[in-house]
Amino acid sequence: AQTVTQSQPEMSVQEAETVTLSCTYDTSESDYYLFWYKQPPSRQMILVIRQEAYKQQNATENRFSVNFQKAAKSFSLKISDSQLGDAAMYFCAYRELGGSARQLTFGSGTQLTVLP
Amino acid sequence: EADIYQTPRYLVIGTGKKITLECSQTMGHDKMYWYQQDPGMELHLIHYSYGVNSTEKGDLSSESTVSRIRTEHFPLTLESARPSHTSQYLCASTPAGPRNYGYTFGSGTRLTVV
Numbered sequence: 001a002q003t004v005t006q007s008q009p010e011m012s013v014q015e016a017e018t019v020t021l022s023c024t025y026d027t028s029e030s031d032y033y034l035f036w037y038k039q040p041p042s043r044q045m046i047l048v049i050r051q052e053a054y055k056q057q058n059a060t061e062n063r064f065s066v067n068f069q070k071a072a073k074s075f076s077l078k079i080s081d082s083q084l085g086d087a088a089m090y091f092c093a094y095r096e097l098g099g100s101a102r103q104l105t106f107g108s109g110t111q112l113t114v115l116p
Numbered sequence: 117e118a119d120i121y122q123t124p125r126y127l128v129i130g131t132g133k134k135i136t137l138e139c140s141q142t143m144g145h146d147k148m149y150w151y152q153q154d155p156g157m158e159l160h161l162i163h164y165s166y167g168v169n170s171t172e173k174g175d176l177s178s179e180s181t182v183s184r185i186r187t188e189h190f191p192l193t194l195e196s197a198r199p200s201h202t203s204q205y206l207c208a209s210t211p212a213g214p215r216n217y218g219y220t221f222g223s224g225t226r227l228t229v230v
Binding site: 033035037039043044045046047050089091093095104106108109111 | 149157158159206210218219221222223224
C-alpha cells in the first residue's frame, strides 16, 4: 500500500521569507500524481499544486513550487515571499492511476505559521 | 465558489440522536468520498463511491452509513450518535478517468455530540 509521510508537524516562517515543507512517499508504481493541498483554519481544503510523475520538470504556481525527486520519492513544497494568508495546514497527497475509486492517500499534515 | 456543498456547517446534538450529513456536488463527478478529520488534523477515509448505487467502506472503520442514489448526492448517516463521533467530516469528489486532477472538497461539517 502507498504511504505518504510528512515529518514536520509544524513549521513557521517570517513574512516575505521562503519556507520548504517536506514530503516523502512510498510506492511501487512508476506513474502517479502528487499534490499539495492547503486547509486554512475553518475553511475549505484547496489544491495548491500538482505534479505528474512522468514529468521531470518541477511544477510551479506563482509563489508555490515543488522539488520532485522521483528516485528519492521526495516531493517538497517551497513557498516564496510568504504571506500571512499562507498560514494553514498543508497536506501532501499521492494519487495512483487507474480505475480504482480509492485513489488519494494523504500525509498527516504540516501546520504552517507565518509570523508578521 | 465551491461546487461541492456540505450542510450543516456546524452541528451540536445529543447522544443517541440520528443525524444525516449532506453532501452535494454540481460537477457531475462520478467518484465521491467522506473523510473524518480528527483533532490532530489527519484525514481518514471512511466511505467512498464509484457512482450511483456503489458504496464502499474506507480505511477507517466507521459506524456511519452512506448512500448514493443520485450522482450529485452522497449523504452520510449516523443512526445513533455518540461522543466518539465528534469530529470534522469532509466530503470530496473527483471525475472518473485515470488522468484527473485531484479532489474538490466541501467546506466540512464539524459535528459535536454531547
